[in-house]
Each structure stands twice: as structure tokens, then as C-alpha cells.
Amino acid sequence: MKSIGILGVGQAGGNIAEIATTLGFQTALINTNQRDGVVNTRVEKKYFVPGYNGAGQDRSIGLRAFQENYREIIDFIKESFKNIKLLLVAFSTDGGTGSGMSPLIIELLLDQLPGINIGAIAILPERNVLAGNRINASECIEEISKIKAISSVFLVDNDQMRKINPQSSKHQIYLSSNQKVMEAINNVLRITQKSSFYGNFDESDLMNILNTRGVTIISSATITDAKTTSDASREIHQSWVHSIFCPVESTGVIRAGLIYEGPENLSKLIHVPSIFESIGEPLQLFEGTYFSETDPTITTILAGFSFPTRRLQSLEDSLEKNKDRLQNLVNKELSQRYESRVSWASNLKANKPEKQPGSVASKVSKNQK
Numbered sequence: 001m002k003s004i005g006i007l008g009v010g011q012a013g014g015n016i017a018e019i020a021t022t023l024g025f026q027t028a029l030i031n032t033n034q035r036d037g038v039v040n041t042r043v044e045k046k047y048f049v050p051g052y053n054g055a056g057q058d059r060s061i062g063l064r065a066f067q068e069n070y071r072e073i074i075d076f077i078k079e080s081f082k083n084i085k086l087l088l089v090a091f092s093t094d095g096g097t098g099s100g101m102s103p104l105i106i107e108l109l110l111d112q113l114p115g116i117n118i119g120a121i122a123i124l125p126e127r128n129v130l131a132g133n134r135i136n137a138s139e140c141i142e143e144i145s146k147i148k149a150i151s152s153v154f155l156v157d158n159d160q161m162r163k164i165n166p167q168s169s170k171h172q173i174y175l176s177s178n179q180k181v182m183e184a185i186n187n188v189l190r191i192t193q194k195s196s197f198y199g200n201f202d203e204s205d206l207m208n209i210l211n212t213r214g215v216t217i218i219s220s221a222t223i224t225d226a227k228t229t230s231d232a233s234r235e236i237h238q239s240w241v242h243s244i245f246c247p248v249e250s251t252g253v254i255r256a257g258l259i260y261e262g263p264e265n266l267s268k269l270i271h272v273p274s275i276f277e278s279i280g281e282p283l284q285l286f287e288g289t290y291f292s293e294t295d296p297t298i299t300t301i302l303a304g305f306s307f308p309t310r311r312l313q314s315l316e317d318s319l320e321k322n323k324d325r326l327q328n329l330v331n332k333e334l335s336q337r338y339e340s341r342v343s344w345a346s347n348l349k350a351n352k353p354e355k356q357p358g359s360v361a362s363k364v365s366k367n368q369k
């Protein structure tokens with residue numbers, strides 16, 4: 001039984017829970033819209049907030065739906081997960097349901113599920129989304145970043161897939177983002193099940209890293225072509241830039257994992273100081289070394305980063321730039337009227353003479369010859 005559970009909230013969250021189910025995670029989903037949730041057929045445990053039909057990208061509706069039903073929802077979550085150590089709440093930051101209710105769900109779960117750590121898989125929208133989505137994402141991230149006892153926050157960046165596949169449909173971007181994030185988490189859990197003579201990376205190591213408060217990324221680099229330690233370090237740095245998560249922007253990793261899988265002779269290319277040169281050495285490093293005849297792969301888990309200011313500001317920039325135009329749109333919504341130029345013409349409609357009252361019988365008899 002896997003020790004990490006996935007709770008999907010809203011449509012994107014439900015889609016991530018769907019993939020997590022296929023990988024063998026315990027999962028559940030919550031939505032305000034039954035029609036969104038029923039398509040996630042593999043997720044067995046589902047809660048649809050009664051009396052709602054989606055939140056229509058309105059975070060306050062998502063929040064209200066949770067506030068009105070929080071006892072039932074918390075009970076549903078408690079019953080859905082057994083013997084897990086970490087629960088990751090998955091949601092998009094720019095819709096209404098997941099973005100609106102997830103920060104409060106996480107806060108309450110931290111109180112209500114003692115002994116289980118709570119983290120987040122929060123999806124950031126692509127760069128071309130419109131103002132309403134940007135506002136939602138900024139508000140949501142701000143709320144998440146203020147939760148005191150939260151564990152790892154995985155910031156899944158839909159823009160990362162868009163950069164690789166500029167021509168893809170939204171649906172393809174979503175599907176591959178969902179797959180990649182769950183595969184990354186599944187991969188590090190898989191490693192904790194292996195054993196090695198030369199250094200095990202076990203489940204407590206992983207949990208130690210993932211329970212770090214702040215932003216976490218996981219990435220893997222294949223170093224088949226590396227000849228020197230600096231080649232290998234460069235491959236690792238590239239994997240941080242191209243992962244499914246918001247790229248690392250600053251120094252300040254707190255706990256990290258470094259796992260080598262592959263032929264014995266290439267493991268000597270791992271050089272810790274040069275790997276961490278650009279982001280600073282962490283407080284704690286957990287290493288694992290597993291020799292096999294597979295392609296040489298280095299998986300890194302970096303936890304405890306600050307929220308990526310540059311990426312988040314790129315979401316906010318276009319709001320700032322369009323501040324007046326957006327303000328005008330809202331004012332117009334309230335004030336707009338249409339004034340007809342031909343109101344004088346209403347007088348042209350002559351009144352018909354008043355109807356003469358009279359019985360049907362008298363009219364019929366008048367017309368009889």
C-alpha cells in the first residue's frame with residue numbers, strides 16, 4: 001500500500017486523482033459539479049457538494065460550498081484514506097472550485113488528521129489565460145503560501161508542457177502534465193522500495209524531504225552522454241529547467257534527495273558541490289545508489305524553495321498592465337445602458353378605438369341574414 005494519498009478537488013484535481021488511481025495510489029475526489037466528476041471513472045470515492053452546479057470560476061462559490069458542508073467533507077476525506085503518511089491535495093489555482101476551497105481544506109485537514117502530513121499539488125495556468133484566471137491563481141497561491149504547517153507544495157506549471165509542445169491542444173497539455181507529475185511522485189516512491197548495498201533511499205528519507213514546508217520539485221536526468229562530473233551536473237540542472245514543475249528560480253533548497261540508478265562506473269560522475277553550486281547546499285541531503293544495467297539516471301528531489309516570484313509575477317504583470325482597461329470593463333458592466341434615438345416614435349403607434357363590449361350572442365345574431 002502506498003504511503004501517499006491523492007485528494008483531487010475540482011476538475012483538474014479529479015483528473016490528477018484519476019491518473020494516480022491507475023498508478024495504485026489511494027485517491028478520492030471532491031467537486032461542486034457532478035458532471036465533471038463522473039468522468040473520472042477510476043476514482044471510486046467521490047463527494048459532490050449538494051446544491052451546486054460548478055463554481056463558474058468564482059472562488060467565493062467554491063469556498064462557500066466547502067464552508068456549508070465542511071463536516072461531511074472532512075468525514076468523507078477521513079474515511080477515504082487509510083494508513084497514509086502524506087496526503088497531497090491536487091487542484092488548479094485558476095478555476096473556482098479547487099482554487100476556492102483547497103486552501104481551507106488543507107488548513108482544516110492539518111487540524112483534523114493528526115499524524116498525517118498535508119501537502120499540495122497546485123496547478124498554475126498557461127501564460128495565455130485571461131484576467132479572471134490570473135486573479136484566481138494569484139489569490140490562491142497567496143493563501144497556500146500562508147499555511148503554517150503545510151508540507152511540500154508541488155507547483156505544476158502548465159506552461160512547461162506548452163513550451164515543449166506549442167501546437168498541442170489544451171487537452172493534450174493537461175493530460176501530459178497530469179501524467180508527468182504523478183509519474184514523478186510515483187517514481188520516488190518506487191525507489192524507496194528498492195534495496196542497495198551502497199546506500200538506500202528509504203521511505204523515511206523521502207518523507208523527511210516531502211514534509212519540508214515550501215515549494216518542492218522532482219526531476220530525473222539521464223546522463224548516458226556525460227563524460228565528466230560537470231557534464232553530469234549540467235544534465236541535472238537541465239532537468240530542473242525542463243521538469244513539469246515551475247523551474248527553480250532562486251537559491252534556498254532546505255532538504256534534498258539525490259538518487260543514482262545505473263551502471264556502477266558512471267556513478268562516479270556525481271559531484272555534490274557542483275550539483276548544488278547554483279542553488280546552495282541544502283541543510284540535509286539524502287542519497288541513494290542503485291547499480292543496474294539500465295540507463296544511468298539521476299533523480300533529484302529539492303524541497304523548501306520559496307514561491308517562484310518571477311513566474312508568479314509574470315501571471316500578474318498583464319493584470320497590472322491592463323489595470324485601467326479591466327477597471328473600465330467592470331464599471332461598464334454596472335453602468336451600461338442603451339439609449340434609443342427613436343423614443344419619439346413610440347407616439348406614432350395610434351391607439352385603436354376601444355373595444356365595444358357585447359355578448360357573443362348579440363354579435364352572432366347581428367351577422368345573421
Ligand SMILES: Nc1nc2c(ncn2[C@@H]2O[C@H](COP(=O)(O)OP(=O)(O)OP(=O)(O)O)[C@@H](O)[C@H]2O)c(=O)[nH]1
Binds near residue numbers: 092173
Ligand atoms: N494540468 C491540468 N490543468 C488543468 C486540467 N483541467 C483544467 N486545468 C487547469 O485548470 C483550469 C480550470 O480549472 P478547473 O479545475 O476546471 O476548475 P474547477 O476547480 O473545477 O472550478 P469550476 O469549474 O470553476 O467550478 C484551467 O484553466 C487549467 O489551467 C487538467 O486536467 N490538468
Ligand SMILES: [Mg+2]
Binds near residue numbers: 011054055
Ligand atoms: Mg469545474
